[in-house]
Amino acid sequence: MNYNLNQLQAADAGKKTTGAAFRKLLPLLGRERKNLLTALGANLVSSGLNLTGPILVGYTIDHYVTRKQFHGVLVFSGILVCLYLGSLVTSYFQTQLMGGVGQRMLFHLRNEVFGKLQELPVAFFNQNKAGDLISRINNDTDKLNQFFSQSLMQFIGSIFIMAGAGVFLLSINIRLGAATLVPALLLLVFTRALSPWVKTRNAASLRTTGGLSAEIQESLNNFKAIVAFNRRDYFRKRFDGANQDNYQAAVGAGLVNNIFLPVFSLSSNLGQLVVLSLGIYLISVGQFSVGLLISFLAYANSFYSPIRQLAALWTNFQVAMAGWDRISYILNLSSDLVPAENGSHPDAGGALIFSGVHFSYPDGKEVLHGINFKLGKGKTYALVGPTGGGKTTTACLIARLYDPTTGWVLLDGKDIRSYPDTRRTARIGFILQDPFLFTGTIRENILYSNEQYQGYSNEALESVIREAGLQALLQRFDRGLDTPVTSGGEGISLGQKQLIAFMRAVLRRPELLILDEATANIDTMTEQLLQEILEQLPPQTTRVVIAHRLNTIENADEIFFVNAGNIIQAGSFDHAMELLMRQKMES
Ligand SMILES: Nc1ncnc2c1ncn2[C@@H]1O[C@H](COP(=O)(O)OP(=O)(O)OP(=O)(O)O)[C@@H](O)[C@H]1O
Ligand SMILES: [Mg+2]
Incomplete structure (x- = not known):
């Protein structure tokens, strides 16, 4: 449209x-x-x-x-x-x-x-x-x-x-x-x-x-x-x-x-x-x-x-x-992301399924060409591939920022279009490649779109943060939850922004968590810490990690290569490495 x-x-x-x-x-x-x-x-x-x-x-x-x-x-x-x-x-x-x-x-x-x-x-x-x-x-x-x-x-x-x-x-x-x-x-x-x-x-x-x-x-x-x-x-x-x-x-x-x-x-x-x-x-x-x-x-x-x-x-x-x-x-104008009446589809099962998904941006050529994959509950998936290959676009379709031009995206066995917005966003957490902060405090930014903890005192919220294993991240900020965020995050480094976005997403306890280069600007030590936090998430949480650094995706259960709008399932990290080496040798 x-x-x-x-x-x-x-x-x-x-x-x-x-x-x-x-x-x-x-x-x-x-x-x-x-x-x-x-x-x-x-x-x-x-x-x-x-x-x-x-x-x-x-x-x-x-x-x-x-x-x-x-x-x-x-x-x-x-x-x-x-x-x-x-x-x-x-x-x-x-x-x-x-x-x-x-x-x-x-x-x-x-x-x-x-x-x-x-x-x-x-x-x-x-x-x-x-x-x-x-x-x-x-x-x-x-x-x-x-x-x-x-x-x-x-x-x-x-x-x-x-x-x-x-x-x-x-x-x-x-x-x-x-x-x-x-x-x-x-x-x-x-x-x-x-x-x-x-x-x-x-x-x-x-x-x-x-x-x-x-x-x-x-x-x-x-x-x-x-x-x-x-x-x-x-x-x-x-x-x-x-x-x-x-x-x-x-x-x-x-x-x-x-x-x-x-x-x-x-x-x-x-x-x-x-x-x-x-x-x-x-x-x-x-x-x-x-x-x-x-x-x-x-x-x-x-x-x-x-x-x-x-x-x-x-x-x-x-x-x-x-x-x-x-x-x-x-x-x-009205949104073309219309709700689907009947969400059932024969391809049921799994946390998320892409079935024959084609996608083009409104004024551009096709970016994804017939994508099929299935994500199981509680597993970690990595999307890797060259710049401009279509990773962020795939993540945007998972979060329903856009609808496929043709094909289906199924969340928990049902057409993603059949979920009311509030239910879909409660299930999916998305850390954007370019995190966005609002002017206010870190507390307000962490609790953005999180009704559950809105009324909590700072002490109560800090103990929730501790339980989620996030206190080490909060300690990076001098004034903790009250640290001011000015001019939409101008005074905060990109890595720090990513930490806040990370806390924001994890505290919402989504069933499906997408991290789009979410740790690209974070030092390797802190990144290790984030890995540990991710591993502590409830066991049914499905994680989709988009990353260029190989150490970020080592623990993934399955790796997908995303290149020029096509996705190839490459198995475990070791298997993917083997494939890559073989490709390099051949070319
Ligand atoms: N808003 C948009 N409008 C039109 N075309 C877009 C838009 N966003 C991305 N594209 C195009 O879609 C293709 C895939 O982009 P995408 O952002 O999904 O790549 P990516 O794999 O995430 O790359 P990177 O590793 O650089 O983040 C690119 O060719 C890009 O030009
Ligand atoms: Mg991207």
């Missing part, structure tokens, strides 16, 4: 409409329904109050100002002040409410995206750069927040005021009203025609922001190599390239986004011009009054000034939709 988000998005480019993207957003708004409706109500009241203003002004002019009845003027001025104050209060209330809605949406959306990332398989992370994912979670979600907290209600309010003003314009004088609205109609056509272009430009801008973030992440991760090889110029050049792309895409997006403002202003001015010239003509032929013209001008203004605001809001909407599109690609 293809998990490359940028490729998936490129394949769909232009197929999805903004409307469809917005509809997909609606379920997300469900939990804010009450607040949204209240804000909408407040918005309508505020816009309604604003809309009543001009007609009252017109009425006051025609009935009181022209007749010099100042008492009436005063009363209506008071009413107008109350109206505008009411509008101010409701508008403030609505803004407050929507700020909260935006922040909560951002919070839930980030949680949802992060939760999704936890469900996705390893293949997803192989195909996407961390920096781009971070940009999606941080930057793109915030674009949605900005739209919801700052723009949505203004958007609805503007449309409401425009609709109201349109109704007033048409009802005061239908011909003059219709003429006033013509420029707006042209504007609508213009906006619709330009929308797809605006959308692609904004999507490109966000994509390049993701690319930039990916570039920064990669150079930060590899800064040691950059400094050691004095290749700062290389990464600077790459960063410059990504920054340049981002700059150009952002300028492009800014250009198309800003094209709306002058065009919207032009149509607004045209509208007012129509009102003024036609209105004066109508007054001159006695079909219109001055007060009505002032009301009319105010309504034309109410109709056209939100249009200018709409230009900015429309841009925010397009940016938010482009961000949402990038987020929704993550949310739409």
Whole structure:
């Protein structure tokens, strides 16, 4: 399955409409329904109050100002002040409410995206750069927040005021009203025609922001190599390239986004011009009054000034939709590691069986070609072979980090895909070739994914560690369990990391323990100690050891040669050595 988000998005480019993207957003708004409706109500009241203003002004002019009845003027001025104050209060209330809605949406959306990332398989992370994912979670979600907290209600309010003003314009004088609205109609056509272009430009801008973030992440991760090889110029050049792309895409997006403002202003001015010239003509032929013209001008203004605001809001909407599109690609993915309904298979028995396993990485050629083997309970197996031969890949399939392209992996006689994740991971311990530590303490790192000892005091945990024969390893750290692990293990040597990963795996007491070069960075004395600990594991524990050093695999019951994606069963250590010697002699 293809998990490359940028490729998936490129394949769909232009197929999805903004409307469809917005509809997909609606379920997300469900939990804010009450607040949204209240804000909408407040918005309508505020816009309604604003809309009543001009007609009252017109009425006051025609009935009181022209007749010099100042008492009436005063009363209506008071009413107008109350109206505008009411509008101010409701508008403030609505803004407050929507700020909260935006922040909560951002919070839930980030949680949802992060939760999704936890469900996705390893293949997803192989195909996407961390920096781009971070940009999606941080930057793109915030674009949605900005739209919801700052723009949505203004958007609805503007449309409401425009609709109201349109109704007033048409009802005061239908011909003059219709003429006033013509420029707006042209504007609508213009906006619709330009929308797809605006959308692609904004999507490109966000994509390049993701690319930039990916570039920064990669150079930060590899800064040691950059400094050691004095290749700062290389990464600077790459960063410059990504920054340049981002700059150009952002300028492009800014250009198309800003094209709306002058065009919207032009149509607004045209509208007012129509009102003024036609209105004066109508007054001159006695079909219109001055007060009505002032009301009319105010309504034309109410109709056209939100249009200018709409230009900015429309841009925010397009940016938010482009961000949402990038987020929704993550949310739409699901793991292809689906559970199998029926786990039974004729090849039952043993701790683990590979039956006709072929495997290719999502974007590569086949790496394992029809592997068959059977691991018995309580035995020790060694996987040896040249670099890139497929040892780690085989181990990953044993731990179900990937599923075979075809063939079966059977754990304890049942399809490994039929085990719920918690049961499978409880049975299998995997010490990765590149151990990963979390920032925290050694205690937290050892107890990672180990519910059993979470509540134990340090003393109780130390006695468990002693029983497992691991105390000599813990003593290597000055402050024992409380030794801090900083920046994901930066201050700890690779060998020490492997010791922590070893303790972590052994304390979980798995039935099947895989060690992928788990002792490659450890001195031979300590390695001997680890061997002894491994021998003390419960007798039914099956061990799979991947190693290059021969002394590590001397005690293995069975040795497998893994070479170019094929596995040859080579028997005991002595037998394997004999085979190897014979091969060397022949070649
Ligand atoms: N994430 C990946 N995506 C694509 N191809 C991969 C990936 N990981 C490994 N490969 C390819 O699969 C093949 C087997 O790699 P694997 O890591 O299993 O080798 P290995 O036997 O563990 O080597 P080493 O002794 O160096 O650890 C290699 O050709 C490698 O290029
Ligand atoms: Mg490997």
